[in-house]
Amino acid sequence: MTKMLTDARSIRIKGRSFLAVVLAPDLPFDDWLIRLDDLAARSAGFFLGRPVVLDVTDLPIDRAQLKDLITELAGRNVNIMGIEGGRPSILGPGMPPALKGGRPVSDEAVAKEPIIELRNGEPKPVTPEVRSALQSIVIREPVRSGQSVIFPEGDVTIIGSVASGAEIIAGGSVHIYGTLRGRAMAGSLGNASARIFCRKLEAELVAIDGIYKMAEDMAPGLRGQSVQLWLEGDSIIAEKLI
Amino acid sequence: MGKVIVVTSGKGGVGKTTSTAALGAALAQRNERVVVVDFDVGLRNLDLVMGAERRVVYDLINVIQGEAKLTQALIRDKRLETLYLLPASQTRDKDNLTPEGVERVITELKRVFDWVICDSPAGIESGATLAMRHADMAVVVTNPEVSSVRDSDRIIGLLDSKTMKAERGERMEKHLLLTRYDANRAERGDMLKVEDVLEILSIPLLGIIPESMDVLRASNIGSPVTLADARSAPAMAYFDAARRLAGEVLPITIPGEKRGIFGKIFARRAA
Numbered sequence: 001m002t003k004m005l006t007d008a009r010s011i012r013i014k015g016r017s018f019l020a021v022v023l024a025p026d027l028p029f030d031d032w033l034i035r036l037d038d039l040a041a042r043s044a045g046f047f048l049g050r051p052v053v054l055d056v057t058d059l060p061i062d063r064a065q066l067k068d069l070i071t072e073l074a075g076r077n078v079n080i081m082g083i084e085g086g087r088p089s090i091l092g093p094g095m096p097p098a099l100k101g102g103r104p105v106s107d108e109a110v111a112k113e114p115i116i117e118l119r120n121g122e123p124k125p126v127t128p129e130v131r132s133a134l135q136s137i138v139i140r141e142p143v144r145s146g147q148s149v150i151f152p153e154g155d156v157t158i159i160g161s162v163a164s165g166a167e168i169i170a171g172g173s174v175h176i177y178g179t180l181r182g183r184a185m186a187g188s189l190g191n192a193s194a195r196i197f198c199r200k201l202e203a204e205l206v207a208i209d210g211i212y213k214m215a216e217d218m219a220p221g222l223r224g225q226s227v228q229l230w231l232e233g234d235s236i237i238a239e240k241l242i
Numbered sequence: 243m244g245k246v247i248v249v250t251s252g253k254g255g256v257g258k259t260t261s262t263a264a265l266g267a268a269l270a271q272r273n274e275r276v277v278v279v280d281f282d283v284g285l286r287n288l289d290l291v292m293g294a295e296r297r298v299v300y301d302l303i304n305v306i307q308g309e310a311k312l313t314q315a316l317i318r319d320k321r322l323e324t325l326y327l328l329p330a331s332q333t334r335d336k337d338n339l340t341p342e343g344v345e346r347v348i349t350e351l352k353r354v355f356d357w358v359i360c361d362s363p364a365g366i367e368s369g370a371t372l373a374m375r376h377a378d379m380a381v382v383v384t385n386p387e388v389s390s391v392r393d394s395d396r397i398i399g400l401l402d403s404k405t406m407k408a409e410r411g412e413r414m415e416k417h418l419l420l421t422r423y424d425a426n427r428a429e430r431g432d433m434l435k436v437e438d439v440l441e442i443l444s445i446p447l448l449g450i451i452p453e454s455m456d457v458l459r460a461s462n463i464g465s466p467v468t469l470a471d472a473r474s475a476p477a478m479a480y481f482d483a484a485r486r487l488a489g490e491v492l493p494i495t496i497p498g499e500k501r502g503i504f505g506k507i508f509a510r511r512a513a
């Protein structure tokens with residue numbers, strides 16, 4: 001049988017950029033997986049429904065090891081959409097596709113607009129003010145439970161509180177003129193000098209440049225205080241703002 | 243044109259149906275024309291609280307599916323002649339609640355009534371989003387405990403994104419109705435404080451309804467509490483809330499506290 005082409009419409013191909021979480025495991029994988037489990041246990045659901053890219057640059061592993069790792073991750077509901085930095089010999093059929101050219105700043109040809117998306121298919125509730133060269137956005141109302149503000153291009157300022165179950169993900173710094181009850185992630189595309197500021201700290205999780213800190217890891221004296229957080233080496237430092 | 247109000251919460255069992263009936267009956271006692279609409283298809287309750295369960299012939303789904311006229315489905319209250327109920331279907335599938343159908347019914351009701359009060363089902367699924375879709379104003383019913391507050395916060399996010407008002411770029415007016423407030427538990431500190439709930443949700447307060455046996459007693463005799471016992475504490479709190487809905491400015495009292503209170507909270511700007 002020959003199929004007839006009855007529909008004259010052309011196929012639409014669109015470019016779109018997505019913010020993926022990049023996991024860069026180190027050896028031995030067993031230890032790394034224990035640390036990942038620990039993080040996942042404390043930030044339930046963080047990887048669920050997110051595109052995750054595995055960065056295996058410079059890891060001396062073979063195809064079987066990579067396959068095992070992917071299976072381990074799948075068992076944790078972490079689904080790998082692509083692999084960065086993998087030698088061709090360890091990739092190929094049956095493996096997630098190789099990804100190249102991930103960049104910390106959005107490609108103008110792909111995304112001219114800042115990505116502020118609310119998950120669960122909700123349209124954005126506010127029109128952010130976009131300032132010069134898309135370096136920062138200002139959101140003038142509270143960010144509600146279940147909403148995400150994702151802005152890889154730069155700083156995010158919230159005039160209002162960030163609810164429990166809401167999250168802010170910024171390429172640059174995060175400024176919250178209200179109470180931070182949910183999650184704030186600054187420097188999310190690899191910017192160790194990004195900071196988090198909030199008028200009142202009640203956060204579930206803070207992260208800078210991929211380094212996390214959960215509520216229970218924070219000094220109790222900081223709770224309810226005006227706080228700034230920044231990175232020194234591999235640890236998040238917090239200090240009261242006066 | 244009447245005003246459309248959605249009574250919503252996210253969490254179940256916090257007092258939406260009770261509040262819909264009580265506010266509806268309170269507004270109708272001001273001689274305003276009121277219809278309360280049950281959107282809880284499959285779990286209808288509003289007919290019971292209104293004492294009209296034996297008078298339901300047609301329902302919202304019948305009207306939407308073109309099987310009955312709106313005037314055939316509306317049930318007039320036996321006690322208040324400006325108060326009507328549009329019941330939900332208990333047997334039909336909730337997929338019959340179509341966006342176009344809901345829009346048509348709400349538009350028609352707005353033409354005839356001063357107030358169209360929609361009792362939302364719990365949750366954030368289509369029943370809840372359809373109930374809020376055409377609202378001009380939302381009453382967010384919250385109990386003073388963390389899970390209820392968080393769910394209300396989630397619902398406020400939906401009110402600001404999934405409603406017609408939001409899609410037109412307008413601001414949805416939202417009011418917090420704190421219900422089942424227990425003065426004794428508040429005293430002991432095992433409930434969230436009013437200030438804390440207001441700080442988290444940052445929307446203006448419409449009223450605080452005390453936890454009371456009068457509410458149960460009223461619903462057992464099939465009557466909104468504002469009709470069953472107008473002198474009871476919850477009824478008086480609902481009457482005040484209804485006056486605020488109608489635009490009056492009244493001081494708010496926390497049940498169990500004698501001082502008339504906080505201008506500062508009431509004066510907070512509408513979020």
Ligand SMILES: Nc1ncnc2c1ncn2[C@@H]1O[C@H](COP(=O)(O)OP(=O)(O)OP(=O)(O)O)[C@@H](O)[C@H]1O
Nearest residue numbers: 254255256257258259260364422452453454457458
């Ligand atoms: N102020 C109050 N004092 C005491 N009991 C109350 C009060 N308000 C509501 N209740 C009781 O709480 C129960 C739930 O109330 P209601 O049915 O109004 O909640 P709902 O939010 O409509 O629930 P659902 O989400 O299931 O539709 C009922 O038994 C009701 O009588």
Ligand SMILES: [Mg+2]
Nearest residue numbers: 258259282287
């Ligand atoms: Mg109900």
